[in-house]
Amino acid sequence: MKSDLNRSGEILSTTQDYAASILEAVSDRPVSAEPHPPEPVRLQEVGHGFEVALADFQTRWAPGFSGSAGPRYLGFVTGGATLASIAGDWLTSVFDQNPTSALDSTAPYLERETIGWLREMFGISDAHTGCFVTGATMSNMVGLAIGREWLGEQMGVSVSEDGIAALGAVNVLSGAAHSSVYKALSILGFGRQAMKRIALLPAREAVDVFALEEQLRALKGAPAIVVANAGTVNTVDFDDLPATVELRTRYKFWLHVDAAFGGFAALTEEHAGLVNLLDQADSICIDCHKWLNVPYDSAIQFTRRRDLQVRVFQNYATYLGVPQGVPDFVHLTPENSRRLRALACWFSLAAYGKEGQRDIVQRNVDAARRLGEHIKSDARLSLLDPVRMNVVCFTLANEPSEERVQALVRELRDRGEVFLTPTTLHGTWALRAAFSNWRTELGEADRIFAAIIAAL
Numbered sequence: 001m002k003s004d005l006n007r008s009g010e011i012l013s014t015t016q017d018y019a020a021s022i023l024e025a026v027s028d029r030p031v032s033a034e035p036h037p038p039e040p041v042r043l044q045e046v047g048h049g050f051e052v053a054l055a056d057f058q059t060r061w062a063p064g065f066s067g068s069a070g071p072r073y074l075g076f077v078t079g080g081a082t083l084a085s086i087a088g089d090w091l092t093s094v095f096d097q098n099p100t101s102a103l104d105s106t107a108p109y110l111e112r113e114t115i116g117w118l119r120e121m122f123g124i125s126d127a128h129t130g131c132f133v134t135g136a137t138m139s140n141m142v143g144l145a146i147g148r149e150w151l152g153e154q155m156g157v158s159v160s161e162d163g164i165a166a167l168g169a170v171n172v173l174s175g176a177a178h179s180s181v182y183k184a185l186s187i188l189g190f191g192r193q194a195m196k197r198i199a200l201l202p203a204r205e206a207v208d209v210f211a212l213e214e215q216l217r218a219l220k221g222a223p224a225i226v227v228a229n230a231g232t233v234n235t236v237d238f239d240d241l242p243a244t245v246e247l248r249t250r251y252k253f254w255l256h257v258d259a260a261f262g263g264f265a266a267l268t269e270e271h272a273g274l275v276n277l278l279d280q281a282d283s284i285c286i287d288c289h290k291w292l293n294v295p296y297d298s299a300i301q302f303t304r305r306r307d308l309q310v311r312v313f314q315n316y317a318t319y320l321g322v323p324q325g326v327p328d329f330v331h332l333t334p335e336n337s338r339r340l341r342a343l344a345c346w347f348s349l350a351a352y353g354k355e356g357q358r359d360i361v362q363r364n365v366d367a368a369r370r371l372g373e374h375i376k377s378d379a380r381l382s383l384l385d386p387v388r389m390n391v392v393c394f395t396l397a398n399e400p401s402e403e404r405v406q407a408l409v410r411e412l413r414d415r416g417e418v419f420l421t422p423t424t425l426h427g428t429w430a431l432r433a434a435f436s437n438w439r440t441e442l443g444e445a446d447r448i449f450a451a452i453i454a455a456l
């Protein structure tokens with residue numbers, strides 16, 4: 001280890017050459033393959049040094065890694081990583097800052113600057129403060145934890161001091177909430193059953209606001225949490241935010257908006273109207289490792305009630321001090337020590353600006369539309385919903401059974417040209433092609449369509 005110190009340049013440049021070769025080939029390597037992990041080996045009593053470790057990684061592990069950073073990996077909602085963000089991510093490890101407290105470093109201030117830039121990009125006012133968390137799941141969890149404390153405030157109890165039992169049964173209302181919201185309900189002690197699923201509009205994934213109002217009225221003044229969805233994973237549908245916000249004039253609820261990737265609608269003139277009232281939410285979830293195209297793990301949590309957030313997440317210790325004024329990040333999220341998660345975002349935003357982010361969104365939307373047109377015009381396939389933004393949801397025209405859809409997903413995976421993930425939409429088995437990578441050019445849509453047809 002000590003001798004490595006004298007060769008840090010050599011070690012990093014070897015890694016750099018290797019990394020560059022990977023990045024250059026990422027568009028050509030198979031996007032996916034069935035995993036065949038190598039046999040595990042025992043921990044070495046004595047290590048063999050960096051070069052041997054690298055060679056071992058290159059032969060045993062790297063070949064089985066997916067091409068998820070590349071342009072035709074369309075499973076889940078998977079962003080790549082811009083070059084500036086990779087550089088920022090690397091420097092995060094080099095400086096190895098812990099932005100927990102502002103005792104000794106400007107790192108937390110860089111994080112606040114980045115949060116300010118993101119707020120500006122999404123049209124969120126400074127009534128909101130933000131913090132970085134590992135992903136949208138954690139952002140939803142933190143937002144709902146603040147909502148939990150708000151419920152206590154409404155009922156004159158403190159959940160953070162007295163526990164969840166002080167609340168009694170909790171009502172969480174949502175139309176097509178993401179699976180991670182249910183996970184959050186479990187973690188937070190509400191229980192998954194706390195979710196009251198509200199009817200959706202016909203053939204849509206957006207909530208029926210009249211049905212939502214009916215449910216709120218039935219609560220007879222009891223406070224609730226409403227999770228509004230801004231960008232669903234199957235069809236990128238958006239709840240009617242203005243109508244939902246309007247309900248707050250008559251009903252008492254915490255409004256959490258899951259805008260994990262739909263928040264990026266704010267970047268294009270065509271879609272911005274879908275999220276123009278995002279700022280009105282009490283808490284907002286936006287993912288950075290998806291459409292912002294920074295490396296995992298990165299998301300933002302915004303809220304108007306930092307005071308309640310501090311009540312939930314405060315970490316008093318004499319050496320950290322009591323949170324006063326602008327609270328340190330240690331008092332705002334589940335983690336205490338952590339990496340300077342903002343730096344990769346900071347680099348990408350500084351390098352490419354708002355225009356660069358808009359360009360990614362626009363190109364992805366254009367490519368999704370083109371694939372949608374191809375699918376619509378082919379009798380063997382059926383487009384299940386108009387392409388609203390960056391996800392194409394389609395299925396087989398004949399007998400779209402679970403078995404046949406899963407077989408097509410596997411066939412595509414094994415061919416390694418394009419990776420899609422399966423889903424069900426209104427009870428029909430389907431495939432999703434989710435565009436969110438900065439490398440994906442319009443022409444890629446033709447190649448993707450050809451790959452789908454070839455795999456049928």
Ligand SMILES: *Cc1c(COP(=O)(O)O)cnc(C)c1O
Nearest residue numbers: 135136137138178180258260287
């Ligand atoms: C991806 C996603 C999540 C969960 O995000 P992770 O980053 O995987 O934790 C939550 N909500 C929506 C709408 C998403 O698309």
